[in-house]
Amino acid sequence: xxxxxxxxxxxxxxxxxxxxxxxxxxxxxxIVGFVxxxxxxxxxxxxxxxxxxxxxxxxxxxxQSVGATLAAFGTAAVFSLVLGIFLAFGRLSDRRxxxxxxxxxxxxxxxVPLLILMMIFYYGLPTVGVQGITxxxxxxxxxxxxxxxxxxxxxxxxIESLPRxxxxxxxxIGLPKSAVMTSILLPQAIRxxxxxxxxxxxxxxxxxxxxxxxxYNEILFQAKFFGSQxxxxxxxxxxxxxxxxxxxxxCLILAAIAKWLEKRLSRQPGAAVIPAAAxxxxx
Amino acid sequence: xxxxxxNSDLFITGFRNTLILFFFAAIFALILGTxxxxxxxxxxxAMRAAATLYVNVVRNTPLTLVLFFFALGYPKLGLVxxxxxTAAIIGLSLYTATYVAEAVRSGINTVPVGQAExxxxxxxxxxxxxxxxxxxxxxxxxxxxMFSVFIALLxxxxxxxxFSVFEAGAIRANLSERGEPAMAxxxxxxxxxxxxxxxxxxxxxxxxxxxxxxx
Numbered sequence: 001x002x003x004x005x006x007x008x009x010x011x012x013x014x015x016x017x018x019x020x021x022x023x024x025x026x027x028x029x030x031i032v033g034f035v036x037x038x039x040x041x042x043x044x045x046x047x048x049x050x051x052x053x054x055x056x057x058x059x060x061x062x063x064q065s066v067g068a069t070l071a072a073f074g075t076a077a078v079f080s081l082v083l084g085i086f087l088a089f090g091r092l093s094d095r096r097x098x099x100x101x102x103x104x105x106x107x108x109x110x111x112v113p114l115l116i117l118m119m120i121f122y123y124g125l126p127t128v129g130v131q132g133i134t135x136x137x138x139x140x141x142x143x144x145x146x147x148x149x150x151x152x153x154x155x156x157x158x159i160e161s162l163p164r165x166x167x168x169x170x171x172x173i174g175l176p177k178s179a180v181m182t183s184i185l186l187p188q189a190i191r192x193x194x195x196x197x198x199x200x201x202x203x204x205x206x207x208x209x210x211x212x213x214x215x216y217n218e219i220l221f222q223a224k225f226f227g228s229q230x231x232x233x234x235x236x237x238x239x240x241x242x243x244x245x246x247x248x249x250x251c252l253i254l255a256a257i258a259k260w261l262e263k264r265l266s267r268q269p270g271a272a273v274i275p276a277a278a279x280x281x282x283x
Numbered sequence: 284x285x286x287x288x289x290n291s292d293l294f295i296t297g298f299r300n301t302l303i304l305f306f307f308a309a310i311f312a313l314i315l316g317t318x319x320x321x322x323x324x325x326x327x328x329a330m331r332a333a334a335t336l337y338v339n340v341v342r343n344t345p346l347t348l349v350l351f352f353f354a355l356g357y358p359k360l361g362l363v364x365x366x367x368x369t370a371a372i373i374g375l376s377l378y379t380a381t382y383v384a385e386a387v388r389s390g391i392n393t394v395p396v397g398q399a400e401x402x403x404x405x406x407x408x409x410x411x412x413x414x415x416x417x418x419x420x421x422x423x424x425x426x427x428x429m430f431s432v433f434i435a436l437l438x439x440x441x442x443x444x445x446f447s448v449f450e451a452g453a454i455r456a457n458l459s460e461r462g463e464p465a466m467a468x469x470x471x472x473x474x475x476x477x478x479x480x481x482x483x484x485x486x487x488x489x490x491x492x493x494x495x496x497x498x
Binding site: 004005006007009013017020021022024025028035038039041042044108110111112113114115116117119120123124125127128202206207208209210212213220223224227236237240243244247248251252255 | 324326329339348356359360400408409412438451452465472
């Protein structure tokens, strides 16, 4: 579409685009350069502030915090997918006493902010007598309830977008509804929604960073801790840069997998793959 | 109920600040996101590349880290000092703008190709093709995803509580100082959010009906 918005440039337009391109590059260089210059002036790039990250023990701690982030992400991803499938089946059930609660459940947990959910688990539950809630449990439980509800809608949309003939064919050969769902509709729905599902996984990965507010010992929590070490000159910018590189790197890997799958699946005949961009993921 | 009534001052100030964050961040994100989407479909390759880089990097950064940068890194720039509230508005706007940009771009893709071709045929240049013909139609088509972005923004304002902004997400900590039960306070906060999201969804349905494009 974007290429039909303008004509193929002639010689005049081409030189105009070149000038605009140079201007754009200059503006960006100016902004980035200014930020770097100011950080340099306020001593953010002094060796002293980066020295902290050269210690093996610190590197080990960072590796551990990456592990903690990935542990929360992995656990939450698996349980969210399972919960999502169950809720989607529940909502599509013919029995109203099953579909109504599932509908209420998904709508409820999509409306409550994730951070508030985590706080309810971490700060709320112990005050009403539930013991043994670690930050890890609070983070994972919040992520699962929220993303499970979002994924339920994704699965449901995937199942409902399939041609009617698919389920009719299943019933025609005498399969019960459960078998039609699990062996005919779900595999196709997962395939067509795979890019959307993976971009939701990116959301889960990013949202693990909320864990630092409920004291879960993940990347950002460590970054803030290192950033406040006064004997190394409070290297808050260096540690934020390290955390940023780690997060963006991990998310880009996941996003690249999504893109690759999208390409691969859309090349196969008969697969109606919905591009991830068509359905903006819940943030 | 007592928790709510005895501390109504906390709840009112908290949610007032939440709404201020939401309102300003929504406006800035809408403007910036539209500009970024325009850049992403512009004929100048450098502009497309810059906008794509911005979207890809910020979209893959946790909001918490974006706010971290603005609350703790911005003061190190030695510019005009800003309070945490402003820092949070800037951070939320920059983060949400990437989602707005993606929504607008998907909206541009729903406008039939013939519309752009007709605009070009009568000699309109790129900016007019986009602003007079394509974008008005794209915005109408994009209402549902745009509202999910704004609903997400509303919920995301709670993250600012981690960075010294007193809004709905920070009500719990202040209640605890007064020795009030945490659970009751949190459930009330959750309930208000459910109500606010409900209002936004109702507005979405209304606008969707009103602005439906007949194709």
